[in-house]
Amino acid sequence: MAERGARLTLVDLEKTYGTFTALRRTNLQIEPGEFFSLIGPSGSGKTTLLGAVAGFSPASRGRIEIDGTDISSMPPFMRNIGMVFQNYALFPHMSVFENVAFPLKLRKLPAAEVKQRTQAMLATVRLPDVGHRMPSQLSGGQQQRIALARAAVYSPRMLLMDEPLGALDKNLREEMQFEIKAFHRKVDATVLYVTHDQDEAAAMSDRLAIMNGGEIVQHGTPRDLYEHPRNAFVACFLGSANLIDVTAKPQASGGQSLHVPIKGGALKALDTMSGTATAANSVVCIRPESIRIETGTPAVSEDDNTLEGRILDAVYTAGMFRYQVETDQGAVMTVRLPSVRQSDMLPMSARVSLIWPAAATLLINKE
Ligand SMILES: Nc1ncnc2c1ncn2[C@@H]1O[C@H](COP(=O)(O)OP(=O)(O)OP(=O)(O)O)[C@@H](O)[C@H]1O
Ligand SMILES: [Mg+2]
The missing domain is CATH 3.40.50.300 (P-loop containing nucleotide triphosphate hydrolases)
Structure with a gap:
């Protein structure tokens, strides 16, 4: 030994x-x-x-x-x-x-x-x-x-x-x-x-x-x-990551806040994460398995972020459905969820809501 x-x-x-x-x-x-x-x-x-x-x-x-x-x-x-x-x-x-x-x-x-x-x-x-x-x-x-x-x-x-x-x-x-x-x-x-x-x-x-x-x-x-x-x-090298660009929004006080448009307003929790981040040096990152996907009118809680879109691609691999969804804002998001949580794979072009908790939203550096 x-x-x-x-x-x-x-x-x-x-x-x-x-x-x-x-x-x-x-x-x-x-x-x-x-x-x-x-x-x-x-x-x-x-x-x-x-x-x-x-x-x-x-x-x-x-x-x-x-x-x-x-x-x-x-x-x-x-x-x-x-x-x-x-x-x-x-x-x-x-x-x-x-x-x-x-x-x-x-x-x-x-x-x-x-x-x-x-x-x-x-x-x-x-x-x-x-x-x-x-x-x-x-x-x-x-x-x-x-x-x-x-x-x-x-x-x-x-x-x-x-x-x-x-x-x-x-x-x-x-x-x-x-x-x-x-x-x-x-x-x-x-x-x-x-x-x-x-x-x-x-x-x-x-x-x-x-x-x-x-x-x-x-x-x-x-x-x-x-x-x-x-x-x-790092986010993309370790698994897959949805990256969304942020924009700067002038504030009444004269400063700027970070902004990502989503359904019914702006991405939640962004302001509390900002720190020294700017629209030029930062990006929002959401892991594909943090997102749930729903059809119809989903039950959404206070802390949830929601984007709506339609399914571009759906595949099944090893117990998981992997969807590509084009949001109404024009971004393409990947969602992964265990197939046991869904009876059938959702069809192409279906209208869906993507929902994830504010806590699963990361603001990270571009470089
Ligand atoms: N003897 C050498 N002379 C000149 N350049 C070298 C030499 N050995 C390595 N390099 C260069 O150094 C860099 C790093 O090489 P290294 O072998 O450490 O990469 P690596 O991360 O191990 O890549 P891989 O995953 O392909 O094995 C490369 O650009 C390589 O071309
Ligand atoms: Mg090597």
Whole structure:
């Protein structure tokens, strides 16, 4: 059993390639034993950040600290950090046992200990009986479990994983997400995990960071980021979001208030959220699952916002109806609701009301 995971601290970390900045000045602290994910579009700097921590591709500026000790100038093998890649990277000419034992032999541990720890790690990834096989005689998911075992066998206190499930199909990915979580609880290392897949990150992580253009745009718990996105990029990257432009409305007092026209007046709760927001820098965000959809004359409470429109598109996927509704104001809104709450899918062109509570209305930055 490993001792508790390490604390990782990035201080003003930056990575440039010639004149191109792949990682902008980054400050971040990941706590001992935490499962922390980096997500973001292709080219946003996730692998660059991981490579700097691992030491494969040293940072240009700033420091990396493990439990307060600066490791920035240490060679990779001295950093005591385990690494798992997308393409397993098992040694094809070595048996599974030899693959997992490799880091221990490299560290010149006694043969009896190598054998005992390798067997224990194979058991941890629930493949105790495949040691004699070659990697090519395992399935993709099994190979990835062996890659995990090899990365963790010498009990590093920090594990880095770069899209470890990227090569697997959807069902196997989901199964492996549980495997990796269970594995994390057993080995008790700090995990820094990279994925493209926001659902995967949300399901697995204590906290996550969203990267764009070489910088972390926002970090926090999956729920924080989903319910309080800093800007439109974060809102749209994590699930889908309805964004509505706001306009400025002059007030009698001389100032301006933010305004979004809706049925029977203006969007509620906007004035209490405004703060320093302006019509130029802000946008209203409503999550598709916050909205209910009704036909006829709906029962609407004091705090509800309502928009009327007609159905442009209706699809059924995995227990949910997803509607696109064009509002009378000309916006297209997405609504998602469980099919058990509605007997039949509403037909195209049907007149509907979209209703959501004021509390589900977010005012966020455009950028
Ligand atoms: N050796 C290099 N020389 C020059 N530019 C590089 C080098 N390695 C990466 N880059 C650039 O740095 C940026 C960030 O790359 P990085 O690999 O970190 O992205 P990523 O977020 O991991 O993307 P993906 O999701 O596609 O793996 C990209 O624009 C990439 O082209
Ligand atoms: Mg990458």
